[in-house]
Amino acid sequence: xxxxxxxxxxxxxxxxxxxxxxxxxxxxxxxxxxxxxxxxxxxxxxxxxxxxxxxxxxxxxxxxxxxxxxxxxxxxxxxxxxxxxxxxxxxxxxxxxxxxxxxxxxxxxxxxxxxxxxxxxxxxxxxxxxxxxxxxxxxxxxxxxxxxxxxxxxxxxxxxxxxxxxxxxxxxxxxxxxxxxxxxxxxxxxxxxxxxxxxxxxxxxxxxxxxxxxxxxxxxxxxxxxxxxxxxxxxxxxxxxxxxxxxxxxxxxxxxxxxxxxxxxxxxxxxxxxxxxxxxxxxxxxxxxx
Ligand code: BEZ
Ligand code: FE
Numbered sequence: 677x678x679x680x681x682x683x684x685x686x687x688x689x690x691x692x693x694x695x696x697x698x699x700x701x702x703x704x705x706x707x708x709x710x711x712x713x714x715x716x717x718x719x720x721x722x723x724x725x726x727x728x729x730x731x732x733x734x735x736x737x738x739x740x741x742x743x744x745x746x747x748x749x750x751x752x753x754x755x756x757x758x759x760x761x762x763x764x765x766x767x768x769x770x771x772x773x774x775x776x777x778x779x780x781x782x783x784x785x786x787x788x789x790x791x792x793x794x795x796x797x798x799x800x801x802x803x804x805x806x807x808x809x810x811x812x813x814x815x816x817x818x819x820x821x822x823x824x825x826x827x828x829x830x831x832x833x834x835x836x837x838x839x840x841x842x843x844x845x846x847x848x849x850x851x852x853x854x855x856x857x858x859x860x861x862x863x864x865x866x867x868x869x870x871x872x873x874x875x876x877x878x879x880x881x882x883x884x885x886x887x888x889x890x891x892x893x894x895x896x897x898x899x900x901x902x903x904x905x906x907x908x909x910x911x912x913x914x915x916x917x918x919x920x921x922x923x924x925x926x927x928x929x930x931x932x933x934x935x936x937x938x939x940x941x942x943x944x945x946x947x948x949x950x951x952x953x954x955x956x957x958x959x960x961x962x963x964x965x966x
Contacts, residue, residue: 691752693828705852710857720827735871739769745777749873752776752919766900766962771923773905777868778831780890785820789942792859794842796827800944800952801904804856805961807849807894814853818896819844822857824889829865858944861930861953862888864913867868877918884918887911892959899961906957930955 678686691708693702715721716925733896740746751757752774759828761772791893793800807818823844825831865962869877869884889905907914907922914922930953938948 682717683921684811686710689713695828700796725790728804732872732875737870744760744868744871746871746873747776749867750870750876753877755920756900758920766810768790768960769900769962770902770904770958771925771959772903773889773921773923773926774919775893775903776832776891776919779823779893780833780840780844783823783841783844783846786822787943788850788854789845789945790845790847790857791943792822792843792924793944796860798827798860799932799950800937800938800948801859801861802856802942802952802954803859803890803931803956803957804854804954805959806853807855807896807961808853808859809899810960810962814849814851815896815899816849816851816853817890818849818853818894818899819846819894820855821867821893823891824859824862825922825933827860827863830864856939856942861888861892861908864888864911868920870950883916885913886917886919887913887922890957894959894961896961898964902959902961904959906955908955912936928955928957932950957962 677684678744680688686709690706693705694943710764712824719725736750748757757774765771765844798909806816807820809815821844823831824927826835826838826843828835830838831842832842832844843859845857864887866884867886868874874884887907888911889907891901892906894902894904905921905926907927909927914927917927923945932951933954935949935950938945938952
């Protein structure tokens with residue numbers, strides 16, 4: 677086509693696909709071109725704005741490395757990561773929620789009832805629950821990869837004062853699907869906002885806060901892996917998570933309990949002499965064939 681116009685450019689673009697283009701690639705690139713072309717026309721994008729966008733993407737790449745995943749953060753604050761979670765939701769399963777950039781591979785195995793709190797100050801938090809299938813059957817032997825911030829709001833990878841795997845561990849559920857561990861109550865914290873993504877937040881009058889949460893990845897043979905988070909019902913940022921990760925079924929109440937009700941069979945049993953917080957978070961996994 678030698679007479680490309682703003683009215684036919686999308687069709688011209690689609691006509692350039694080769695006959696052997698993978699059908700899914702064709703579907704995705706078709707929709708991408710249609711939406712991007714429509715966007716440029718809708719806002720009447722100027723050359724200066726287009727150049728600013730290109731510079732922004734360049735700087736997003738430049739600041740990224742093995743530890744800093746600025747493109748994932750960009751996807752998170754634009755709501756794209758959460759939309760991908762939601763369009764891939766499994767009926768009857770616990771909602772998934774953003775992975776975020778602070779998961780690290782290779783966390784140590786921890787036993788049922790293990791303590792992640794160690795020497796940190798503040799009330800003990802007991803987290804417990806059961807992992808089940810969508811048909812209600814408990815799933816024993818599931819692996820739960822757990823990570824959270826220290827009370828200073830930092831993940832171990834951000835904080836030189838913490839060991840590599842501080843507040844990280846992988847617990848295997850018992851035969852009845854149950855898991856339990858102790859920790860500290862996580863705190864609200866800000867996503868990294870000292871790079872290009874921070875500029876978008878600033879430019880649109882947005883704050884960088886996330887409500888407090890614990891991260892989980894749950895893997896079990898024959899089930900879809902679930903990446904999710906559990907949020908505290910009393911957190912002030914629950915209705916304004918800057919990465920859109922909150923879902924109703926992931927919000928749990930932390931209940932204060934007297935010291936003498938602390939259960940047996942956990943690493944801290946017999947050592948808790950002050951009121952502690954207890955939260956129950958049950959998880960439902962979807963079978964792979966579903
Ligand atoms: C997090 O929860 O760790 C997180 C998620 C998205 C962006 C930044 C941090
Ligand atoms: Fe987080």
